[in-house]
Amino acid sequence: MNKQFSIGVDLGGTNLRVAAYGAEGVLLETISLKTRLADGRHSVVSDLCTALAALLSRHGASRSCVGIGIGSPGPLELPSGIIRNPPNLPGWDGFNLRHAIESTLGLEISIENDANLAALAEQVLGAGKVSGAESLCMLTMGTGVGSGLILNGQIWHGSSGMGGEAGHVIVEPGGEACGCGGHGCLEQYASATAILRMMSSSSRTPASALQVAEWAAEGDKDALAVFQRVGRSLAIALASIVNLLNLPLYVIGGGASDAWDLFAPAMFQELQARSYIYRLTAPSGKQAKECGVVAENKTQICRARLGSDAGLLGACLFGLQNRSQHAVEQKVETN
Amino acid sequence: MNKQFSIGVDLGGTNLRVAAYGAEGVLLETISLKTRLADGRHSVVSDLCTALAALLSRHGASRSCVGIGIGSPGPLELPSGIIRNPPNLPGWDGFNLRHAIESTLGLEISIENDANLAALAEQVLGAGKVSGAESLCMLTMGTGVGSGLILNGQIWHGSSGMGGEAGHVIVEPGGEACGCGGHGCLEQYASATAILRMMSSSSRTPASALQVAEWAAEGDKDALAVFQRVGRSLAIALASIVNLLNLPLYVIGGGASDAWDLFAPAMFQELQARSYIYRLTAPSGKQAKECGVVAENKTQICRARLGSDAGLLGACLFGLQNRSQHAVEQKVETN
Numbered sequence: 001m002n003k004q005f006s007i008g009v010d011l012g013g014t015n016l017r018v019a020a021y022g023a024e025g026v027l028l029e030t031i032s033l034k035t036r037l038a039d040g041r042h043s044v045v046s047d048l049c050t051a052l053a054a055l056l057s058r059h060g061a062s063r064s065c066v067g068i069g070i071g072s073p074g075p076l077e078l079p080s081g082i083i084r085n086p087p088n089l090p091g092w093d094g095f096n097l098r099h100a101i102e103s104t105l106g107l108e109i110s111i112e113n114d115a116n117l118a119a120l121a122e123q124v125l126g127a128g129k130v131s132g133a134e135s136l137c138m139l140t141m142g143t144g145v146g147s148g149l150i151l152n153g154q155i156w157h158g159s160s161g162m163g164g165e166a167g168h169v170i171v172e173p174g175g176e177a178c179g180c181g182g183h184g185c186l187e188q189y190a191s192a193t194a195i196l197r198m199m200s201s202s203s204r205t206p207a208s209a210l211q212v213a214e215w216a217a218e219g220d221k222d223a224l225a226v227f228q229r230v231g232r233s234l235a236i237a238l239a240s241i242v243n244l245l246n247l248p249l250y251v252i253g254g255g256a257s258d259a260w261d262l263f264a265p266a267m268f269q270e271l272q273a274r275s276y277i278y279r280l281t282a283p284s285g286k287q288a289k290e291c292g293v294v295a296e297n298k299t300q301i302c303r304a305r306l307g308s309d310a311g312l313l314g315a316c317l318f319g320l321q322n323r324s325q326h327a328v329e330q331k332v333e334t335n
Numbered sequence: 336m337n338k339q340f341s342i343g344v345d346l347g348g349t350n351l352r353v354a355a356y357g358a359e360g361v362l363l364e365t366i367s368l369k370t371r372l373a374d375g376r377h378s379v380v381s382d383l384c385t386a387l388a389a390l391l392s393r394h395g396a397s398r399s400c401v402g403i404g405i406g407s408p409g410p411l412e413l414p415s416g417i418i419r420n421p422p423n424l425p426g427w428d429g430f431n432l433r434h435a436i437e438s439t440l441g442l443e444i445s446i447e448n449d450a451n452l453a454a455l456a457e458q459v460l461g462a463g464k465v466s467g468a469e470s471l472c473m474l475t476m477g478t479g480v481g482s483g484l485i486l487n488g489q490i491w492h493g494s495s496g497m498g499g500e501a502g503h504v505i506v507e508p509g510g511e512a513c514g515c516g517g518h519g520c521l522e523q524y525a526s527a528t529a530i531l532r533m534m535s536s537s538s539r540t541p542a543s544a545l546q547v548a549e550w551a552a553e554g555d556k557d558a559l560a561v562f563q564r565v566g567r568s569l570a571i572a573l574a575s576i577v578n579l580l581n582l583p584l585y586v587i588g589g590g591a592s593d594a595w596d597l598f599a600p601a602m603f604q605e606l607q608a609r610s611y612i613y614r615l616t617a618p619s620g621k622q623a624k625e626c627g628v629v630a631e632n633k634t635q636i637c638r639a640r641l642g643s644d645a646g647l648l649g650a651c652l653f654g655l656q657n658r659s660q661h662a663v664e665q666k667v668e669t670n
Contacts, residue, residue, distance in 0.1 A: 075611075075615075077632075084615070133494075135494070149579070149580075151486065151491075156486075156580070157581070158580055158581020158582060158612075159468075159470070159581055159582060159583040159616075159632060159633075159634070160581060160612075160615070160616055160631075160632035160633075160634075161581075162581045162612045162615070162616075163579070163580050163581035163582075164579065164580075164581075165578040165579060165581075165612065166578075166579055168574075168575075168578040168579075168610075168611070168612075169575040169578060169579055170506075170571055170574055170575050170609065171505075171508065172508065173506065173507065173508075173571050180578075180611040181608070181611050181614070182574065182608065182609045182610065182611065183609070185578075236505055236508050239503075239505055239517065240503075240504040240505050240575055241579065243500040243501075243503035243504060243515075243520075244484070244498070244499065244500060244501055244503075244504055244576065244579070245484075245491070245493055245498050245499075246492070246493020246494055246495060246496075246497045246498035246499075246500075247493060247494060247498075248494040273516070273517065274505065274517045274518070275503070275515075275517065276410075276503070276515040276516050276517065277410075277493075277495075277497045277500065277503075279516065280410075280419070280495070280497070281494075281495055281497075296495075297412075297494060297495035298494075298495075299494070299495075
C-alpha cells in the first residue's frame with residue numbers, strides 16, 4: 001500500500017463531519033451527520049467513532065492511514081484533550097474528548113481546537129497558499145469570533161494549548177461583558193451575535209446578522225453604522241496584533257465575513273490610523289484589495305478562501321502532519 | 336584558540352556600551368561611553384567601531400571571536416538594518432546602521448532591536464532561566480514601553496523585523512495620542528513619560544517618575560491613582576497578549592518597573608478579571624508573587640532580573656547565537 005490517507009473530524013455544535021483525505025491532496029469521502037447533543041456526549045462520540053471506523057475500513061483496504069485529526073470546539077486543554085466550558089457544547093465541561101474517542105476506537109488520535117485547524121487549512125490550502133505566507137492569524141466571524149494562529153507553518157498552541165484566541169483581544173476596555181468573563185473583547189463587536197445585538201437599539205428588529213447586512217446594503221443608516229463599528233473593532237484588534245506579531249497575513253472568515261464590503265473599508269481606514277507597522281507595510285493598489293502573493297515585508301489582510309470546509313480540511317491536514325500513529329496502521333493492516 | 340567570545344554593543348540614545356563576552360558565560364570587559372548624538376551619527380558609529388576594535392584586539396589574542404551583536408533602538412528594518420523614525424535617535428531616520436558599521440569595521444555583524452535583545456537576555460540568563468520558560472514577552476517601562484517577544488528560544492521578528500511591539504498594543508482606543516501615530520497605546524499609560532503626564536493634572540508637579548513613586552509610597556492619593564492606572568493598563572495589554580499567545584512568562588523591566596509594589600496589585604487584579612486564560616493558569620500562593628520554576632500550564636508575570644544590563648548581555652548572546660561570521664575570525668587571526 002503506497003498511497004496514504006488521513007481522517008479528519010470536524011465536531012461542531014450543530015454538524016459532525018468526518019472525511020477521508022488522500023495525502024496527495026484530495027478529499028476521498030465525507031460523512032455528514034447532525035451532532036446529537038440532546039442525546040448526551042457519549043452518543044456524539046459513538047456516532048463519531050462509527051463514521052470514522054467506516055472510513056478506515058472502506059479506504060484502509062487500498063491505502064495506509066497515517067493519522068486521525070479531530071477538530072473540537074474550544075477551549076480545549078492540550079495535550080490532555082479535556083474540553084473546558086465550551087460555549088457550543090453545553091454540558092461538556094471537563095469532558096476528556098481524547099480519552100473518550102481513543103478508548104472507543106482503540107486508536108491514537110491527534111486532537112486540536114477547531115479554529116486552529118481552520119487557520120492551518122487556510123495557511124496550507126487557502127489564503128496562505130495564494131499569498132505564500134507561512135504565518136497568519138485567522139479570525140472566524142461566527143456565533144463568536146474564533147481564531148487560530150499559524151507561526152512558521154505550525155499551529156501556535158501556547159503553553160497550555162489555549163493560544164490564538166484573537167477573539168478575546170480587548171477592543172473596548174469598558175465595553176460589553178463577554179462570555180469569557182472579560183469586557184469589550186473583539187467577539188462582542190465582530191461576531192454575528194454582536195451584529196444582531198448592536199442592531200437591537202434601532203427601530204427594526206432583525207432576524208439574523210445576514211438581515212442586518214441586507215438592510216445595510218439597502219442603505220439603512222443604523223445597519224450601516226453597525227458594520228462601521230464591526231470594521232473599527234476589527235481594526236483595533238488587528239492593530240494590536242500587527243504591532244505585536246508583524247505577521248504577513250491576516251485572514252477573516254466565517255459567515256458574517258460575507259459582509260466584507262460593508263465593514264472592510266472602515267477596517268482598513270482605521271488600521272492605517274492605528275498601526276504604524278501596518279502603515280509602513282500595507283500593500284498598495286490592487287494588492288490592497290485582493291489576496292495575492294505577499295510582497296516581501298508587506299502585510300495582507302484578506303478574506304478566507306475555504307469557507308465552511310476549513311475546519312474539516314484542517315483536521316485532515318493535522319492527521320497527515322502527525323504521522324506517528326502506529327496503532328492506526330496496525331489496526332488497518334489487520335483488517 | 337579553544338576559547339570563544341562574542342562582542343555585544345548596546346547603542347542607546349544616552350549611553351553606548353560595548354562588551355566582550357566569553358562563550359562560557361562571563362563578561363570579559365565592558366567599555367562605557369556617552370552617545371555623541373550632537374556630533375552626528377557618523378561620530379557615534381566611529382566611537383562604536385573604535386571600542387569594538389579595541390576589544391577584538393585585546394581579547395582576540397587568546398580567544399576566537401565568533402560573532403558581533405549590535406543592539407539598536409527601533410524601529411529597525413531587518414535584515415537591511417535601516418533605522419526608521421527612531422524616537423531616541425533624532426535625525427537617524429533612514430540610516431543604514433548595519434552598512435555604516437560593517438563598512439567602517441570591515442567585518443560582518445548581527446544587528447537587532449535593543450528591546451528584543453533585552454528579552455533574549457532575560458530568557459537565557461534572567462527570569463526565563465529562573466522559570467525554565469522558553470517563550471516570553473518582555474515589557475520595558477522606560478521613556479517609552481519597549482518590548483520583545485521570544486518564542487521557543489528565538490527572537491520573534493515578524494515578517495519585516497518589526498514584531499514584538501507590545502508597547503503599541505491598544506489599551507484605550509479613544510485615549511492619548513501616541514508617538515507611533517496611533518491612540519491609546521500601552522506606552523501612553525505605562526512608561527515613565529506617561530507616569531509624569533498622568534500626574535501633571537494634580538496640584539504638585541513631579542520632577543520624575545521616581546518622584547511620583549515616592550509620593551505614592553508616602554500615601555499621596557493622586558500618585559497612588561496614577562500607579563493604579565499603570566497597573567490596569569498593563570493588565571489590559573497583558574490580557575490581550577495572554578489570550579492571543581498563552582505564553583508561560585511575561586517579564587516587566589525598565590526603570591519605572593521599580594514601582595512594582597505600587598502597580599502590580601492592580602495589574603494582577605485586573606488581569607484576573609479580564610483574561611479567562613490567565614484565570615485558568617495563574618499560579619497560586621507564593622508562586623503568584625515570585626518568579627520561579629513555571630509549573631506546567633501556568634502563566635507567570637514577574638519582574639525582570641538583569642536590570643539595565645539586559646540589552647548589553649542580549650547583544651553578546653546574539654553575537655554567540657550567530658556564529659557564522661568567518662570574516663571576524665579571519666580578521667582576528669591575522670592580528
